Amino acid sequence: MMCEQCGKNPATTHVHTVINGVSAQKNLCTYCAVASGYAGFQSGGLMNMLSSVFGDSLAAHPTSNEKRCNCCGATFSDIAESGKAGCSDCYREFGPQLMNSLQRMHGKTKHVGKVPQSASGEVRAAAYLQNLKDELAQAVTSEEFEKAAKLRDQIKLAEAGENHE
């Protein structure tokens, strides 16, 4: 059976969906399953999960003319099959195709939290502002009003700084 979505590769992933009470089955290749967010990455890699079920049918997957990452040479199929990126540039190269899977995995697709010093000033400033807002929310919840007032001033200053740019 061939993949319903691309029609080029053998269907290796069979997804049962129930939408508004109507159940249906989708037959997809690994590539399309990951790109549509149906196959979640397991810690042992998607390959382990699939290969145990589908044997070496993945080996038949054509990869010769696929786009490769400039830095490490990985293709999207490599990533889908192993559940692992080849290098940090892979995420820039194949990021859009991974978004559905990331959404399923984490529930969100936008980083919140620490940023490294090497990040741009803009990114660092945004992270700083977000951090202040989180602290403010926390201070309000725990009724630390003096602390909250101070944080509000800091947030104003930070936002003003951003507007200058």
Next chain:
Amino acid sequence: MSKWYESNTSGIVVSTRIRLARNLAGVPFPGRMNDSQRTEVNKKIIDSIMNGSSALSKDLKVVDMDSISDAEALAMVERHIISPAFARNRKNRRLILSLDESISIMLGEEDHIRIQVLKGGLQLFETYEIANNIDTLLSESLTIAFDEQLGYLTECPTNLGTGLRASVMLHLPALESTGEISQLADAVSKIGLTIRGMYGEGSGSKASLYQLSNQVTLGISEKSALDNLKSITMQMIEREQVTCKNFDKISLEDSVFRSFGILKNARLLSSDEMMQYVSQIKIGVSLGIIKLKDENIPIKLMIETQPAMMALKLNSQDASERDIERAKIFREQMS
């Protein structure tokens, strides 16, 4: 120097572990690296930490993983300082380790850098702060792979975002015996956490030890992830205590004293048996049923008498020799 597991391990929360996954930008991840790239990356990271501005480096040493034996590597897994995968594949791998073994930095595991900090008891924010400082130190001299949208870039997409995996090891004999643990496992999975048995296959656990950790790393800040984990941990502690109070006092005492009797007298002690009795002794100590000269003894001995730790101590692969020595250690320490 005493090890991390020699203090604060007597409560329901035996230990806290923080792990940060980091990579260098523009170099293939460990899975696609060649050996010369690996050597170069190792050197850069070691230079950054050992020659950095921090006072930290005087407590750290670099372990050449090629040069240690299988038993030594497995004993490190038993002391929780490296992962089983890192013990299996040691070629051109390096470990940066603190004297008390509370800080271990694996180079070339699944990511270029895995910073791990371990402490006895519930110390989520304290341990995170240490890991965070090491990460900041690294970023002063290295370009860490980071993306505005996806956060810290890691080999496995499950770690994207903060790259933070925080976990607590819980001793939950009461919740295990009532079967409530499996309901809790379902409940925590719905809020982005996971609980799994340690020292056992599947969801089981040999010494009623369970690991609770965060699953989601993208779209949640370090602080929120730690707050969540802490609040669920506090609830688990309370549930365990309440459940334990409802137990029949005399039969609980009976099983604690029986285990105590065996550990005080056995001449042969397998590691499976040891795990089972240590769990009972740990309850006994925390409820004041029995007294030991140090309340950290149960966990300390449990770790120090694991199979590879014993093989290393005796310099022997003979299982019965290990069982004799293990029994001897317990006889001496249980008095």
